[in-house]
Amino acid sequence: MWYALRMRFAAILTAVLLAGCTATPVSPGLMQPRQPWPNPPQPAAPPEVTPELIKEALATGVQRLLALQEGPDKAEWPYEGVYRVNRQIPMGYRIGGTAIVVQALAHAPGYDNDQPRKDAIDRAVAFICTARADPTMSIDDYTGGYDVRGWGYIEAVQVLCRLKALGRMPEARAKDADEALAWYLDALQRHEIPVVGGWNYARGPVNEKANPSPFMTVRALEALFDAKSLGLVVKEDVIARALTVLDKARGATGTVIYAGAADGRALRRSDAVPGAVGRMASAEAVLMSAGKGRERDCRAAVEAFLVNWPWLEQRRAKTGTHEGPYAIAPYYFMFAHLYAARAVEHLDPSDRAEYRRRVREAVFLTRTEDGTWNDRVFPRSAGYGTAMAMLALMQNDIKPALWSSPGP
Secondary structure, eight states, X not given: OHHHXXXXXXXXXXXXXXXXXXXXXXXXXXXXXXXOOOOOOOOOOOOOOOHHHHHHHHHHXXXXXXXXXXXXXXXXXXXXXXXXXXXXXXXXXXXXXXXXHHHHHHHSTTGGGOHHHHHHHHHXXXXXXXXXXXXXXXXTTOOOEEOOHHHHHHHHHHHHHHHHHXXXXXXXXXXXXXXXXXXXXXXXXXXXXXXXXXXXXXXXXXXXXXXXXXXXXXXXXXXXXXXXXXXXXXXXXXXXXXXXXXXXXXXXXXXXXXXXXXXXXXXXXXXXXXXXXXXXXXXXXXXXXXXXXXXXXXXXXXXXXXXXXXXXXXXXXXXXXXXXXXXXXXXXXXXXXXXXHHHHTTSOHHHHHHHHHHHHHHHHTTOXXXXXOOSSSSGGGHHHHHHHHHHHHTXXXXXXXXXXXXXX
């Protein structure tokens, strides 16, 4: 009898948990069993980051990225994670990873005299332009759920805008790129969460309110800022709602929660500062770019990244996703480094050199012997990791587009 009762209780508990999972979409791996997690060891002594080391790292990074380009037309740098669509890397990740690598290649020194790099970017732009026709990228067919096509919209908008702003758009692709940019920009703005604003790649049906993801909303805002800087039509209300999303996601400790609004409530351990440093740095940097942030909050986010770096390192290139006491997924690792570097550029000029040095030391702590970076267990994601590291090292020369609200 007791065995039957236990089995019945287990069945009921399983049904409740599964019902909860169905009602609230989460990133794969978010629900993890509890286990003891020791404090991570402190990092080894970082290398001395000299201008010569940065120059060498960027030059080597360019060569490694060119060697990693793949696909039927050797036009892609797919981002690879655990998520699949029909057992394949989804198109949103293929576009997104390719776009991020193109940004790094376009910004790295020596572009004007590097024909192989120009050719690689030409092929990549052709892929980004045509990939919007893939059925899984259609905004008209989007129905919510766990779906990463929005990352493709975001990164396509940003890279096409950056190439135009830098004067490095391949001439033969200019017309196609303008058409593709208009399409991606429209899709991105239509992809906004109804009513509350912002974006999330894991949400319910599109006609429902959903908890926006600061992680994704930051990237979307930057893409829209870039588009606006080129004179393209960007909806003011979409921007306003997204900025409100970031502000509401900030907790009393300075943390930025995983999704939704903090609302002064008691936060889960997974929303504590050690697991939120990437979201903190990115949100504060973007709010500063929009004239909505405060330098002291941006500084606190950079400090939080430096202090809590070992917790990030504990999850780098590990299996699983949201594990550990702070639910840190490996894919936040390079993201956090990029935005710590970007946040530094919003600090008082007298402090930037010292904070740049400290963030760059963190970047070089995980450089591999072959000159690449990779925060995943998948070899091809060295393209994404290396590009993000290179962009972090170049932040003092990359000026993000600013946003100025037309209202009071």
